[in-house]
Amino acid sequence: MLMRAAARAAAAGEPEPSEKSPEPPEKVADQPWQHHRLRVVWDASDRDAAALARLLCDEFGAFLCFAELHDSAAVAAVVAENPEVPADEVAREGGLSAVLPEGIFVNGCEEHPQVLLYELRYLLTVAPPDRAELARFEHEVQGPLAALRARHEAGGSAAGRWWHSEAAFAIVSRSMAEHKMCIVDGFLDPQEVCALRRTAEQLHEGGHLERGIVEQRHADRSYFGEESENKGDFLNISDKPRKWTVQGDQRIWINDSDGRAGSLKILTGALDEFLTSLRRSGSADPKVASRLRRISFRENTMVALYPGNARGRYMKHSDTGRRAVLTALYYLNCDWRPEHGGALRLFHSTPPTRVRRDVAPLANRLLLFWATEECPHEVRPACRDRFAMTTWFLDGRQHFEAEAGGGAARLANLLRNANVIAGGSDDEAFEGPAAPSRDGPPAPLDAELLRKLRIACRHQALAEAEARSRPCAHCGASAPPELTAPTAAERAAALTSAAAAAALLGVDLGGADLAGAGAGRLGGGEHEDLWYCQACWDARGEEGRRRERQREQHEELRREQERLWRERFACSP
Ligand SMILES: O=C(O)CCC(=O)C(=O)O
Numbered sequence: 001m002l003m004r005a006a007a008r009a010a011a012a013g014e015p016e017p018s019e020k021s022p023e024p025p026e027k028v029a030d031q032p033w034q035h036h037r038l039r040v041v042w043d044a045s046d047r048d049a050a051a052l053a054r055l056l057c058d059e060f061g062a063f064l065c066f067a068e069l070h071d072s073a074a075v076a077a078v079v080a081e082n083p084e085v086p087a088d089e090v091a092r093e094g095g096l097s098a099v100l101p102e103g104i105f106v107n108g109c110e111e112h113p114q115v116l117l118y119e120l121r122y123l124l125t126v127a128p129p130d131r132a133e134l135a136r137f138e139h140e141v142q143g144p145l146a147a148l149r150a151r152h153e154a155g156g157s158a159a160g161r162w163w164h165s166e167a168a169f170a171i172v173s174r175s176m177a178e179h180k181m182c183i184v185d186g187f188l189d190p191q192e193v194c195a196l197r198r199t200a201e202q203l204h205e206g207g208h209l210e211r212g213i214v215e216q217r218h219a220d221r222s223y224f225g226e227e228s229e230n231k232g233d234f235l236n237i238s239d240k241p242r243k244w245t246v247q248g249d250q251r252i253w254i255n256d257s258d259g260r261a262g263s264l265k266i267l268t269g270a271l272d273e274f275l276t277s278l279r280r281s282g283s284a285d286p287k288v289a290s291r292l293r294r295i296s297f298r299e300n301t302m303v304a305l306y307p308g309n310a311r312g313r314y315m316k317h318s319d320t321g322r323r324a325v326l327t328a329l330y331y332l333n334c335d336w337r338p339e340h341g342g343a344l345r346l347f348h349s350t351p352p353t354r355v356r357r358d359v360a361p362l363a364n365r366l367l368l369f370w371a372t373e374e375c376p377h378e379v380r381p382a383c384r385d386r387f388a389m390t391t392w393f394l395d396g397r398q399h400f401e402a403e404a405g406g407g408a409a410r411l412a413n414l415l416r417n418a419n420v421i422a423g424g425s426d427d428e429a430f431e432g433p434a435a436p437s438r439d440g441p442p443a444p445l446d447a448e449l450l451r452k453l454r455i456a457c458r459h460q461a462l463a464e465a466e467a468r469s470r471p472c473a474h475c476g477a478s479a480p481p482e483l484t485a486p487t488a489a490e491r492a493a494a495l496t497s498a499a500a501a502a503a504l505l506g507v508d509l510g511g512a513d514l515a516g517a518g519a520g521r522l523g524g525g526e527h528e529d530l531w532y533c534q535a536c537w538d539a540r541g542e543e544g545r546r547r548e549r550q551r552e553q554h555e556e557l558r559r560e561q562e563r564l565w566r567e568r569f570a571c572s573p
Pocket residue numbers: 304314319329344377378379388390
């Protein structure tokens with residue numbers, strides 16, 4: 001029956017829907033994508049392709065325009081509309097392919113429909129940002145920051161950064177508290193932006209950038225299935241131009257002392273100054289300042305390019321898994337206009353389909369957001385080369401806890417690849433006397449690692465002491481006297497020395513008690529500045545396990561939905 005329907009539909013160029021195509025849903029009625037439908041090229045003589053076409057027409061017809069493979073005029077129109085998409089990839093015998101409005105193609109859908117379904121479900125479910133929230137951000141954050149910058153510039157004061165003021169830190173921290181993100185436009189001086197852009201271009205021209213998807217690829221199960229199986233090449237490992245991929249950037253991780261890093265120190269220096277001053281500022285929101293005090297390290301900077309001709313996007317994700325507190329993005333794209341695309345789209349965490357805002361990657365714009373589940377985000381396809389420099393600010397405690405289990409080698413590796421975040425005065429305050437070493441004076445590299453470790457651990461000790469000086473966040477009990485501020489700091493400092501010495505001597509740290517386990521614990525993520533007594537921590541652990549079970553159930557449900565989809569598709573007559 002379907003074959004007859006397909007044959008009839010082929011004549012009309014469109015698969016015959018089992019019912020009338022749905023109208024565009026109300027909630028996306030004001031979205032631009034309503035006017036830019038995805039093009040689907042399908043072969044009506046192929047059973048699988050025809051069955052999928054009918055299902056797509058039934059469920060997502062409002063977003064789609066169909067061109068049947070044998071309707072040469074319709075196919076020619078799709079090809080003419082997308083001259084940079086390889087025609088032979090889209091118009092294939094026995095297949096069904098789609099071209100997104102941005103000129104990215106998805107093919108082999110008859111066998112692997114997941115990517116196309118992801119895109120269609122995205123259109124169906126993603127809700128635009130809340131206008132009142134956008135206006136509030138403009139009124140309370142962007143407007144006042146612009147006014148501070150203008151006043152600084154009008155004053156002709158060359159000394160210091162315009163944002164280095166209590167007023168600016170109050171605005172930024174309030175934004176981090178209320179909006180979970182902040183935008184600081186005009187972060188550096190105009191000539192500094194040019195120098196940094198040049199650095200990024202030179203890294204690209206020198207062939208130092210690697211495809212993110214290759215560099216980052218691991219065997220985990222992703223939304224689309226096992227990455228190692230890469231069904232339908234959703235990673236675009238084959239590197240076909242304009243083919244859909246999970247992640248379309250090219251990048252390098254680079255230390256600012258690397259000979260190829262050019263002017264990078266301008267950015268890292270300004271970021272360190274910004275962060276250390278913000279978290280010390282008396283005007284900053286206390287919870288935000290306290291979360292920021294957990295930062296011990298800055299990862300090497302990631303310089304990334306999303307090539308315009310590839311139109312690669314980076315699908316929705318959160319920057320969890322790096323044990324980072326904060327993501328800081330600095331953009332380098334002059335004369336960027338809305339039609340160039342490439343926005344960093346921030347989502348709310350609940351509901352996760354609601355867009356928080358789209359942030360254009362404008363030159364000299366600093367974007368900050370929490371590197372936790374609070375801030376899911378994606379990079380929209382760009383049609384011009386889009387450069388950015390990303391810095392992740394790492395939570396020292398989380399890293400020490402994780403690295404301690406892996407022994408000295410991992411700890412040393414962490415210390416080698418991360419930069420300690422401390423202002424000049426912090427450095428002096430935190431260094432203190434050298435840790436004992438049984439093997440005589442440490443080698444020069446080890447001395448540097450030891451210095452980093454000592455500063456970072458002292459930072460942690462102080463942050464923990466601060467958290468423990470408050471009552472348990474759950475039951476309100478006070479921390480036991482032996483864990484109140486001075487004792488905790490001293491105890492952590494002693495552990496620091498032991499851990500540093502162990503690392504230098506190559507001794508496995510085993511379960512080294514860097515975080516004071518057994519005496520209550522500090523929270524994580526948005527609860528980073530909170531302390532929980534042991535009883536509440538254990539109960540919270542149960543809560544965490546419950547959430548983990550729930551997450552697993554959701555994942556199972558998703559797999560089941562996918563299975564049903566395939567079954568329905570495969571079982572069609
Ligand atoms: O370039 C951007 O705007 C964001 C990139 C990103 O989300 C990432 O690399 O994790």
